[in-house]
Amino acid sequence: MSELGDFRPRDRAWHPAASTPAYRSTTFHSPRHPLLTLPQSIGELSGPVFGDSAFDPLDNDLIRNYATTGEAIGERITVHGTVQDENARPVPGALIEIWQANAGGKYRHVNDKYMAVLDPNFGGCGRVLSDAQGRYSFRTIRPGPYPFPNDGCGWRPSHIHLSIFGHAFVQRLVTQFYFEGDPLIGQCVIANTVTDPAALASLIAKLDMSAMQAFDSLAYRFDIVLRGRDATYFETQGL
């Protein structure tokens, strides 16, 4: 038994199922056998550390980190929040990788064939480490919605992709967040792979006027929760 408690099992009903037929790409990408549950050993409880990676000061400023002739075009926003575990403890040093479409809904990717145009000053790639209190923030432009092939034409609501590393391999998470009030969320087959309304609500960033920068940018708050350890074992050690 490990000295600290193991991480609680992932609540698979809270996450999307592997097969969600309305999102057509899952049809042939979803395993049919049940997942095999493993006990957590050192390989699952440890994880890569990214705090030593070289960060550029502009890594978390997508308005400027790809700019050559001017700043990125679009609605200027700050996105900020906390990274916590399920025990509401901050997760410092979490690596968050960010990618998104531009204000017109076009990705800077060789495989994106959407007719909308690229912004020469926007790459759509960023990253940030959470601080000692588990807080993170980045600046960007609000991405536009875009169409994608899915049983005809589906439309994605505005969203930003996040890839997150906590401290343990079991905490690895890739997700997307949406923007409060966007009417496309309810129609999106990908957002709605999350079926629990409370779970879907937790993927929607809230307008946060307290963090707006006057005459510069609006702000949205998105809090991230990674898996936490079962506290029972080590809490009894303190008695």
Place this chain on the structure above:
Amino acid sequence: MALKETPSQTAGPFVHIGTLPALAGLKTGAAPQLNVLAHDSTLGERIRIEGAIHDGAGVLVKDAMIEIWQANANGQYGSNDFKGWGRAATDFETGLFVFETIKPGRTLFHDGRKQAPHISVSIFARGINIHLQTRLYFSDEAEANTADPILQLIREPDRVATLIARKEPKAGLPLYRFDIHLQGDRETVFFDF
């Protein structure tokens, strides 16, 4: 439990922008080769791993991102000489992914038994709502594989075989082939932990 984990969403077809930006076509500085894990001071046997991801219709998945996590040659994770983490994409044309790393040592299972040398593998792609987690074992470690507590959990030999990278008879760096099947007759064993 005070909080619920943030739900997963698919990494989508453009995962490369945030994770392997040069592949997406972004202008970047000297980008690190994330699929090369070993450097000059790393101890251990250099190996190359190649494979592809097959979907349930037999089509290669050419827009996936794969991450690996492994111990060093002594069976330790996160040592100074070897980070043990790597990332690759399946090639947009050929569907192949490649890693250059070292063969890991044996690590301990939670109950103290020895595990066979293995690499943890995570798969992120369009149509995968929450990343798939599997393990890569080595065909030339038959004795250790037979005693491995995880492989022993799998009753059907055909399913155990989905986790074993096959050593290819080829000159040069030892080459292991590891094909991942998301669905179908040869569906890979995927784990929850």
